Amino acid sequence: MDSVQTLIVGAGVSGLATAAALEGGDYLVLEADGEIGGYCKTIKQDGFVWDYSGHFFHFKRPEIEAWLRARMPGQRILTVEKKSFIAYKGRSVDFPFQKNIHQLPQEEFIDCLHDLYFAQVREGMPGADVPPPEAASFKEMLYNRFGRSIAEKFLIPYNEKLYACDLGTLDRDAMGRFFPHANLTDIVRNMKNPDNGSYNASFTYPEGGAIEYVNALARAVRPDRIALGESLVSLDLEARVARTTKREIRYERLVSSAPFNRLVSLAKLAHDPSVFTWNKVLVFNLGFDRKGPRNVHWTYFPDRATSFYRVGFYDNIFDTDRLSLYVELGYPADAKVDADAMLPRVLADLEREGVTDGHALVSKHSVVMDPAYVHITRASMAAHRTLSDQLRAHGVYSIGRYGGWTYCSIEDNIVEARALVESWT
Numbered sequence: 001m002d003s004v005q006t007l008i009v010g011a012g013v014s015g016l017a018t019a020a021a022l023e024g025g026d027y028l029v030l031e032a033d034g035e036i037g038g039y040c041k042t043i044k045q046d047g048f049v050w051d052y053s054g055h056f057f058h059f060k061r062p063e064i065e066a067w068l069r070a071r072m073p074g075q076r077i078l079t080v081e082k083k084s085f086i087a088y089k090g091r092s093v094d095f096p097f098q099k100n101i102h103q104l105p106q107e108e109f110i111d112c113l114h115d116l117y118f119a120q121v122r123e124g125m126p127g128a129d130v131p132p133p134e135a136a137s138f139k140e141m142l143y144n145r146f147g148r149s150i151a152e153k154f155l156i157p158y159n160e161k162l163y164a165c166d167l168g169t170l171d172r173d174a175m176g177r178f179f180p181h182a183n184l185t186d187i188v189r190n191m192k193n194p195d196n197g198s199y200n201a202s203f204t205y206p207e208g209g210a211i212e213y214v215n216a217l218a219r220a221v222r223p224d225r226i227a228l229g230e231s232l233v234s235l236d237l238e239a240r241v242a243r244t245t246k247r248e249i250r251y252e253r254l255v256s257s258a259p260f261n262r263l264v265s266l267a268k269l270a271h272d273p274s275v276f277t278w279n280k281v282l283v284f285n286l287g288f289d290r291k292g293p294r295n296v297h298w299t300y301f302p303d304r305a306t307s308f309y310r311v312g313f314y315d316n317i318f319d320t321d322r323l324s325l326y327v328e329l330g331y332p333a334d335a336k337v338d339a340d341a342m343l344p345r346v347l348a349d350l351e352r353e354g355v356t357d358g359h360a361l362v363s364k365h366s367v368v369m370d371p372a373y374v375h376i377t378r379a380s381m382a383a384h385r386t387l388s389d390q391l392r393a394h395g396v397y398s399i400g401r402y403g404g405w406t407y408c409s410i411e412d413n414i415v416e417a418r419a420l421v422e423s424w425t
């Protein structure tokens with residue numbers, strides 16, 4: 001039987017960042033897929049560069065960005081001032097919606113302002129930075145903080161399209177720091193002095209696509225320590241033995257970035273699987289014959305009649321002359337997704353929404369991200385805590401976006417992996 005000190009499951013950002021942090025240590029990375037990268041893969045096709053859905057980067061820790069860039073020789077990294085909008089009843093409203101209600105038709109603006117004001121007065125926070133009383137769910141938080149009109153015109157329909165679930169089941173903090181909060185003072189101030197800065201006011205993007213950050217991590221990992229096309233299929237927690245599609249491996253500790261619900265099943269831990277729910281996202285990457293709309297990087301589509309919830313414009317990031325889009329559609333986990341059958345509707349919706357204007361499609365690619373957004377609920381958080389403790393007691397650490405059953409960025413994945421390795425020294 002093979003043996004290794006640290007067995008790592010997954011060669012996405014989290015797994016590779018763990019291996020890189022172990023430096024010369026005794027580790028092996030198992031990757032089910034034939035390539036590294038996980039969800040940070042890039043497709044290059046017919047002169048277009050696409051990711052598995054839009055992946056743009058806003059590093060908060062300069063040392064992490066500098067570490068990555070030092071391992072990307074010759075790679076040009078674009079820094080882009082974000083331009084993002086909401087397609088709302090035939091007009092384009094700046095994102096975030098709640099800070100730009102003054103761009104709505106007057107009657108709708110009055111509805112939004114009225115409901116916002118009385119929601120925040122009721123919460124005792126007109127203009128104050130005092131968080132309102134605890135909401136029972138994400139949906140209740142939206143109503144409490146922003147009032148009925150903002151919630152029902154944008155926040156609820158948009159997020160329902162994305163998460164493909166009842167927002168009343170999600171924890172109030174389901175989006176964590178990724179939710180652009182704004183109080184009445186911010187909103188009223190923004191009417192005269194626009195400041196739509198949110199968590200991603202500007203972003204960086206490598207010319208070679210998101211995979212370049214993965215390649216940077218992989219440069220710090222020994223290639224012979226990555227086993228591609230080999231999946232973890234079961235775990236004996238007591239014996240600390242992993243069974244893969246090819247062999248058995250004894251480990252001292254195991255770090256997994258596989259989806260948490262699958263890991264606990266592979267480890268045969270008793271649990272209620274129904275607490276872990278998620279959506280899947282069908283992503284179309286579409287290349288067209290000529291340039292489309294300019295000065296936009298992505299647009300949100302809250303209208304339930306439109307199939308997609310967001311469209312991004314790679315050509316305006318790269319400053320290239322052919323329209324190059326990613327188009328995202330949210331589905332419940334148990335939905336059947338037929339990309340070929342969906343494409344004609346997506347193309348018709350793009351035309352109706354004015355994204356295309358008689359453009360000819362010249363290249364296409366699609367991928368289903370499953371899971372894409374996990375549903376963070378009180379029950380999922382409690383079960384994750386309890387089951388993680390049980391796994392840790394056996395030297396098994398579940399990390400990453402799906403191992404942590406959370407909402408996060410690649411930077412968060414790197415920070416978490418490094419902290420875990422540091423905790424062992």
Ligand SMILES: Cc1cc2nc3c(=O)[nH]c(=O)nc-3n(C[C@H](O)[C@H](O)[C@H](O)COP(=O)(O)OP(=O)(O)OC[C@H]3O[C@@H](n4cnc5c(N)ncnc54)[C@H](O)[C@@H]3O)c2cc1C
Nearest residue numbers: 010012013014032038039055056231232258400401409410
């Ligand atoms: C729609 C969408 C948009 C996003 N946009 C951004 C963005 O703009 N900026 C940003 O920073 N982040 C973004 N993210 C988040 C980013 O994709 C993730 O944080 C990151 O890719 C997660 O990396 P990971 O290694 O934790 O997981 P993954 O990328 O899922 O990697 C896990 C790996 O484990 C492998 N694996 C699973 N099970 C097994 C098994 N049993 N045996 C062996 N291998 C296994 C998988 O094949 C996979 O390669 C986005 C995510 C989504 C869904």
